[in-house]
Amino acid sequence: MTPPPLTFNAWLRYDLIRRLLPDTGESGTALEIGAGGGAMAARLARRFRYVGVEPDAHSSATAQARLSDVGHGTIVAGDLSSLDPSACFDLVCAFEVLEHIEDDAATLNEWRERLRPGGWILLSVPAHARRFAAGDRKAGHYRRYEPDQLADLLRSQGFTDVVVLSYGFPLGFVLEWGRNAIARRVEGRESMAERSAESGRYLQPPDWLSWPIRAVTAPFRLMQRPFVHTGLGTGLVVRARRSR
Numbered sequence: 001m002t003p004p005p006l007t008f009n010a011w012l013r014y015d016l017i018r019r020l021l022p023d024t025g026e027s028g029t030a031l032e033i034g035a036g037g038g039a040m041a042a043r044l045a046r047r048f049r050y051v052g053v054e055p056d057a058h059s060s061a062t063a064q065a066r067l068s069d070v071g072h073g074t075i076v077a078g079d080l081s082s083l084d085p086s087a088c089f090d091l092v093c094a095f096e097v098l099e100h101i102e103d104d105a106a107t108l109n110e111w112r113e114r115l116r117p118g119g120w121i122l123l124s125v126p127a128h129a130r131r132f133a134a135g136d137r138k139a140g141h142y143r144r145y146e147p148d149q150l151a152d153l154l155r156s157q158g159f160t161d162v163v164v165l166s167y168g169f170p171l172g173f174v175l176e177w178g179r180n181a182i183a184r185r186v187e188g189r190e191s192m193a194e195r196s197a198e199s200g201r202y203l204q205p206p207d208w209l210s211w212p213i214r215a216v217t218a219p220f221r222l223m224q225r226p227f228v229h230t231g232l233g234t235g236l237v238v239r240a241r242r243s244r
Contacts, residue, residue, distance in 0.1 A: 004039040004066045005210035007203065009175050009235070011217040012167045012224060013095065013124050014040070016237040020163065022120045024048065024090040031089040031114055034097035035075055036200035038063025045073030048091065055079050059200045080110065088116045095124045099141045100196040108157040115242040121159060124237045125150065127166060131234065135176060138183035139202065140195030147231050150238055159240035165228040171220040172234035179203070 006014060017040075022028075028048050035041045035052030037059050044050050050073035054060040060077040067073040076082050092111050101107045111121060126136065126144040136144065145153075147164045154162050168175075182203070190198070205213060227233065 002207070002210050004037070004042050005205045005207055005213060006039050007205060008213055008217055009168070009172060010039065010095075011214060012172055012221060013235055013237060014043075015221040015224070016165050016167050016228060017095070017122065017124065018043075020122060020165070020237060020239040021047065022091060022122075022239070024120075028091065029089040030091040030093060031083075031087075033080065033092065033094040033111065034100075034200070035060070035063045037204060038066035038075065040093075040095060041073060041075065042066045042070050044093065045070050050074070051076065051083070051087075051089070053079055053082060054200070056197045056200055080114065083114075088114055089119060090116060091120045091122060093122045096126070096199075098123055099125050099136075099143055099145070100139075100192075100199070102142050104143075105153060105157060108154065108159075112158055112242055117242060117244045119242050120239060121154070121242070122237070122239050124235060127168075127231075127234055127236045131176070133176075133180045134183035135179035138179075138186070138195060139199040140190075140192045140197075142192075145236055147236060150236060154238065154240045158243050160243045161241040162238065163240070164236055164238045166231050166233035166236055167224055167228065168234035169224050169227045169230075169232040171217070171224070176234050 030044050030048035030050050032052040035054040041052045041063050052075045060075050064075040092114050098104050129144050132144050151162045151164050
């Protein structure tokens with residue numbers, strides 16, 4: 001079965017994400033916060049007992065349909081408060097979510113409480129404050145992150161074993177230029193919440209482009225690997241562990 005399509009940028013990101021996914025065994029559980037249309041959910045559900053939360057009704061319906069194709073996994077239409085308060089997981093993921101939240105420190109603390117002691121958090125965020133531009137405003141971003149800033153933030157909220165990698169060099173710069181150019185033409189006056197909700201549906205590829213995008217990005221995924229520890233690129237992927 002053809003997997004759901006990832007965007008060009010998401011393929012660059014996923015090249016690092018799959019390398020950082022922890023080994024939690026056959027019974028490992030994963031929570032994805034902000035599952036969007038479920039392209040990543042369908043991949044994670046093949047490896048973990050998966051639950052995703054997604055507040056946007058259209059995106060959550062799309063994500064659940066894609067998980068139905070996989071055969072297992074659950075999407076909850078809502079936020080963390082929609083889950084059983086006692087539910088904890090071996091892995092908590094949030095890809096391109098933290099930058100949408102004004103109080104990121106309090107949010108990381110909330111996410112930490114959804115991890116079992118010793119469990120892992122895996123995040124991706126846009127990189128470098130100097131690159132904040134029209135595409136970020138259109139998507140409802142409050143900020144972009146520096147590698148050291150993100151690592152310090154996680155440590156301050158009770159995480160250890162922090163690993164921060166960069167992705168997107170060099171193709172990400174071209175993709176970001178294109179997103180900014182489009183955003184300058186269509187940027188509206190929606191609220192931050194409305195922009196964030198729309199971002200999960202914005203510029204998403206149709207299903208038939210899944211394999212072509214994967215093929216086109218393959219050489220660029222290889223090209224970025226020597227630079228993941230340099231800070232060069234347009235995005236960051238970070239993994240950390242909840243201290244016991």
